[in-house]
Amino acid sequence: MLSQPTFVPVGTQATVKSLTPEELEAIGVEIFFCNTYHLYLRPGDKAIKKFGGLHEFTRWKGQLITDSGGFQVFSLGKDHNGAGKLVKITEDGVEFRSHLDGSLHFFTPEKSIQIQHNLAADNIIVFDECTPYPATKEYARQALDRTHRWAIRSLNEHKRLNKKLSQDLKLYGVVQGSYYKELRQQSAEFIASQDFDGIAIGGVSVGEPKDKMRKAVEWVLPIILKAKKPIHLLGVGEVDDLFDFFGQGITSMDCTLPTRMARGGQFLHRTGDAKHDMHNKFKNQIMSACYRTDQTPLEPGCQCPTCKQYDKAYIHHLFKTQELLGYRLMTLHNIYFMTHATQLIRDALKNGTFNQLKKDWLGRL
């Protein structure tokens, strides 16, 4: 059973980049997020099935969740200029071109679920379309209706396979609807009414302003909370998001940000020095010249393996020289930071001190 709420780091290719499962466990990670599309292409879901699934393959003892490939409909659908490229959507499914070799593949809801059953994460997600932002209401409605039909197809295939393979994977339905209240609420009603094990909110953090994202979640939450199921917010996870969404009943969210930022040299911190704190966004760049001789840890008082042992000057040097250890130390720290902040939120929610905690961190409610 997962703690609630939980932050979910992303390990697209069956690895949270640069860290071992043992290291993840040591910093309090309970679950991470793998991707169906990537693992289907390499090494192939059948290869992983031969091992008995992702758990055996990776030796990870915690939980896992796989994405359906739905997000790649969105992300591969854009090139650098935002034009459509590698994806074609039809009623039956999505035609993808592999970003690796250009080969053609076709995902249907059934196929995505089959692949996910082969991968055998504990939690899986229906095949959906992550609607690009902005979208016209007309397109958003069309995409939403299709996504709902795909949700039912995913659910049916999932039930069939759970029985056939005597597995007990948990399936999440996904709420879409772009930035239209009517569509979002309609989607929430529909997904909540179906026999899913959990409900995910998708189509957010796709380039929209943050207040819009908050609104979209708020339209939907009162409806799906009634279903009394786990609620996962897909692809969200800046530091303030933890407070805004865990505070309202979201039980988990995943985000590439802490790991990706870590590799780009940005470390999460709370206190930092005000001068270099970027607009209260809880991040700083370790390669900044000011850290060249800084003998303090990334976050004073932080109990992560990185901060307990190393100072900024050393990590600065590792990044400047592009040493592998730098990426590892930084990733450890950033994931610990998110996990630890989530832990504080969890405790505060239990103790009734959440508002105080949120105000301390964000300076607002």
Place this chain on the structure above:
RNA sequence: CCAGCGGGAGCCGGGCGGUUAGGCAACAGUCUGUAAAACUGUCGUAGGUUGGUUCAACUCCAACCCGCUGGA
């Protein structure tokens, strides 16, 4: 001493008689279900020195300085 080759931004380095080389480094920034150890931006009177030719020279010419290689 003779000959050949070469001198360009912090470093490396193509091209060219006129309008941006490029790369690295440096500096700053971006990232929200990972085509990402990625990407974006900024690097100011750059052209060994002095003269000459020309409307215009980093580019052509001369001398000198410095370096490398070979020879006496």
